[in-house]
Amino acid sequence: MDPLSTRQCANVAVAFRKESPLRNSLLLAADRRIPIVSHLKAFNMLLDLKNVTRLYGTVIGVNDLTLDLPPGAHGLLGPNGAGKTTLLNLITGQLSPTLGSVRVLGESPRLSSRLRQRVGYLPGSEGMYPNVSAIEWVTYLTRLQGYHAKKAGELARNALDRVGIAEHMHRNISTYSRGMRQRARLAQAIAHEPEFLILDEPFSGLDPIARHAMTVFLQDWIAHGHSLLLASHVLHEIESLTRSFLLLCGGRLLASGSADDIHDLLADIPTEVMLRSQDAKRLAAELIGEGLVESARIIEDGLLKVTTSSSLDLSHYLNRVSGEGRHLIHELRTADDSLQDVFNSLMKIHRGTA
DSSP, X not given: OOOOOHHHHHHHHHHHHSOOHHXXXXXXXXXXXXXXXXXXXGGGXXXXXXXXXXXXXXXXXXXXXXXXXXXXXEEEEOOTTSSHXXXXXXXXXXXXXXXXXXXXXXXXXXXXXXXXGTEEEEOSXXXXXXXXXXXXXXXXXXXXXXXXXXXHHHHHHHHHHHTTOGGXXXXXXXXXXXXXXXXXXXXXXXXXXXXXXXXXXXXXXXOHHHHHHHHHHHHHHHHTTOEEEEEESOHHXXXXXXXXXXXXXXXXXXXXXXXXXXXXXXXXXXXXXXXXXXXXXXXXXXXXXXXXXXXXXXXXXXEEEEEESOHHHHHHHHHHHHHTTSOOEEEEEEOSHHHHHHHHHHHHHHHTOO
């Protein structure tokens, strides 16, 4: 994709020059001494990170990050390689910080065994056993949370029912579609009834119908008062669930704000979306005719690449035509280049070089 035009860079710069919650949050994030939400006490916080740095040898995964996050639903937005997964691994206790401190729900994720039962985690990588059934797999992982076999089996069955695959739970995971595997993975994250759910790219590779099912489930989860942290590099995936955003790039927290603030930054910067359909040519013509995309190009047989400034409207349209059976869409994913360009611009502004 071509680099941002001068006009697009100017739009981003102008948005940051204005007094706005997003600009102010950027300034706060740049000053490690000031937490984003300073008026709440640490014991009320969902997350409390102080000057956290994680090094991999000489490579910086997370860079001097300070964050106080209250309970609720939050999106962690950033391009691939931004440090999102490293941050989630620190929060879940899989990694320890090289410098600084991490507290989750008031406890240390590395030292508190109790915390594991309060947090559910869906990692970005699958890590599933193909030759076992979903009920066996979820029961096994629930037992690792400290439950005895009978109780773990009961919790596993309830979780698989909640995500909508109870009738398939005795089939081997190797026979599942990508959407069904993702539902089974979600079931293991919620089976022990955590109060805080952490998801790393949960929509990756899902078709529109599976994405819709995932969105509806997570909306219900939030509506019941549970906390959620969802990491993604796709703005509209997070926007469908929460209005609270954190922007991460290069291991640094660039800004926090609402969806409206983010939209101001992303105005006039198109997003590239990859679609795989049985009739890519007809789908491309429809999307152009509906005014949902600015351009469409068939990359190979069945694979369509479109550019849009209306990602959320495009997502709703694809979900509708898939549900109506007008198009069979096998894959939907967002190319990362356009968002990477945005974050490159934000980094320049953050450093004062824009």
